[in-house]
Amino acid sequence: MGRSVHDLYDARVAQGLADDPAQRAVLDRLEKLREWIETAPPRRSWFRRPPDPPRGLYLWGGVGRGKSMLMDLLHEAAGGTATRRVHFHAFMQEVQAALHEARKTGVDDAIAPVAADIAEGLRLLLFDEMQITDIADAMIVGRLFQRLFDAGVVAVATSNRPPRDLYKDGLNRQLFVPFIELIERRMEVAHLAAATDYRQGRGSGERRYFAPADAEARAALDAVWEELAGGEGTPHRLRVHGREVELPLFHDRVARAPFWALCGRPLGPADYLAVAEACRALILEGVPRLSSENYNEAKRFVTLIDALYEAKVVLYVSAADTPDNLYIEGEGAFEFARTASRLHEMQSAGWGERRC
Secondary structure (H helix, E strand, O other), rough: OOOOOHHHHHHHOOOOOOHHHHHHHHHHHHHHHHHHHOOOOOOOOEEEEOOOOOOOOEEOOHHHHHHHHHHHHHHHHHHHOOEEEEEEHHHHHHHHHHHHHHHHHOOOEEEEEEEEHHHHHOOEEEEEEEOOOOOOHHHOOHHHHHHHHHHOOOEEEEEOOOOHHHOOOOOOHHHHHHHHHHHHEEEEEEEOOOOOOOOOOOEEEOOEEEEOOHHHHHHHHHHHHHHHOOOOOOEEEEEEEEEEEEEEEEEOOOOEEEHHHHHOOOOHHHHHHHHHHHHHHHEEEOOOOOHHHHHHHHHHHHHHHHHHHHHOOEEEEOOOOOOHHHOOOOOOHHHHHHHHHHHHOOOOOOOOOOOO
């Protein structure tokens, strides 16, 4: 028998993690899932599933409250090849690519073989940061997850929003509502009501975020570029689904680009995942104030930060204001709170050491 989720949490507390009552209140739910995956018999085929699989868990709450950390504890405790943890953005990119390939075969329902491939050998699927902002994703998640659940896959998800607020005000949202109802049937919904944003309390390392984006910030980033890349670089082109994404300056897996080069162009999650994979560090210059007036650029910036965060890329930024004041009004301001929290965490001591 492996270590329980409680044991792993206690070990983190002994190492300095704040012992939060709201986080502890979730541990029993996570431990039940660990015990299930440890004792459940193997699924023999797509048509047979383990008897009475438990409900999954949808854990929502404010940014920096420990949702991802708790999910990581379950992933560590459950272990094995039957468990997978993935960022929701990255997962949906995989699904869309797989659907594209399946449709080439002329199959009537492309979701069926894609869901079967995902479910093969999988029992516990952990999604970090579930959010639906793309209509293409909104139109397929209900049917996809129904097939995964029918195959005996149990899902755990974290989100900043309760299920009823997913894809809020989205196009054709009425077609998305059955997926919300599916979540509420097949997953226990729990609110992580921790009072503290723990990302903000982490110790700072070297300065990596410069505001405002003035001559002083430019000089500081010049010094960073000199230190990391020798002050020299050439354009670097990444091939993503048959198109090119250009990094204006690139050397030794360090990239330097103005905000508009990466966020002013119609790039998507797959492009930013490729950027994150290519870089150990990124210097991003001239992030403007964000609002409804530059909503598309702001949305791309959020997606870029998500990709860099998940890949543990070291990020240096010059911006018009601090993370908390960069996007304070208009559509998207609520979601940006998570991005601001991540920007704070990415300045902490030791961030990105795995990539450097």
